[in-house]
Amino acid sequence: MRILFTRFPLESARGGAEVQTLSLMKGLNERGHAVAFLGSCPVLLEETAKLHLPHAKLKIGPPPVTKWGAMNFFWRKHKMQQRLEAALSGFSDLDAIFMLSMSEKLLLTEAAVAKGIKVFWIEHDRVGRWLTKNPWLPRLRELSNTVTTICVSELSRKIYLDLGWKPEKVIAIPNGIDLKRFSSPPSPRTAERGAGGVRLGCVARLSPGKGVDVLIQAVSGLPEVDLTIIGKGPDEG
Numbered sequence: 001m002r003i004l005f006t007r008f009p010l011e012s013a014r015g016g017a018e019v020q021t022l023s024l025m026k027g028l029n030e031r032g033h034a035v036a037f038l039g040s041c042p043v044l045l046e047e048t049a050k051l052h053l054p055h056a057k058l059k060i061g062p063p064p065v066t067k068w069g070a071m072n073f074f075w076r077k078h079k080m081q082q083r084l085e086a087a088l089s090g091f092s093d094l095d096a097i098f099m100l101s102m103s104e105k106l107l108l109t110e111a112a113v114a115k116g117i118k119v120f121w122i123e124h125d126r127v128g129r130w131l132t133k134n135p136w137l138p139r140l141r142e143l144s145n146t147v148t149t150i151c152v153s154e155l156s157r158k159i160y161l162d163l164g165w166k167p168e169k170v171i172a173i174p175n176g177i178d179l180k181r182f183s184s185p186p187s188p189r190t191a192e193r194g195a196g197g198v199r200l201g202c203v204a205r206l207s208p209g210k211g212v213d214v215l216i217q218a219v220s221g222l223p224e225v226d227l228t229i230i231g232k233g234p235d236e237g
């Protein structure tokens with residue numbers, strides 16, 4: 001298959017969305033699919049270049065995810081749509097597009113579907129007022145009927161169902177973990193395994209809002225639970 005990934009974020013960091021997207025692109029490429037990236041995300045542009053994957057930089061302006069951005073999107077969207085559709089025409093014979101940000105979901109979905117391209121929306125960001133109170137939500141909901149929305153958990157899927165997405169159009173696929181990226185040092189508690197205790201593992205970016213601190217508090221009073229956390233971020237240590 002010929003697959004295009006797109007992302008035009010408000011801001012970019014080396015976080016979960018970027019890591020998982022790169023992992024998916026790399027995995028698909030290794031399985032023989034032709035993968036390319038189009039967008040303004042600095043991290044994905046840099047990393048796709050390192051992986052020698054086709055990529056194209058395109059600036060269309062910020063997505064409508066802030067109060068002012070959602071308001072001025074009304075008079076920005078026509079030029080943004082022209083740029084997106086012109087860029088899309090540069091990728092021939094596409095079978096699928098994975099869209100990660102709101103701008104292209106609103107402005108490029110209709111044109112892609114009309115060309116017979118399968119469109120997938122990847123919803124990785126936490127849902128907040130930027131979406132639930134967004135004036136463009138009704139249009140997004142309408143377009144969601146023509147695509148498949150991929151959420152990272154059943155909880156996330158339920159949130160989108162509550163927002164009006166059709167159940168048959170939303171699926172939950174948890175983020176995968178590439179075990180080859182991790183080494184397993186000898187554990188001093190190996191001998192205790194199988195003694196009836198519970199071993200929990202957590203792989204996450206260690207930053208505020210991820211809830212790792214809540215997990216630590218939850219198991220702190222449970223001596224039978226052995227918690228192992230793997231990750232990097234400002235809350236590390």
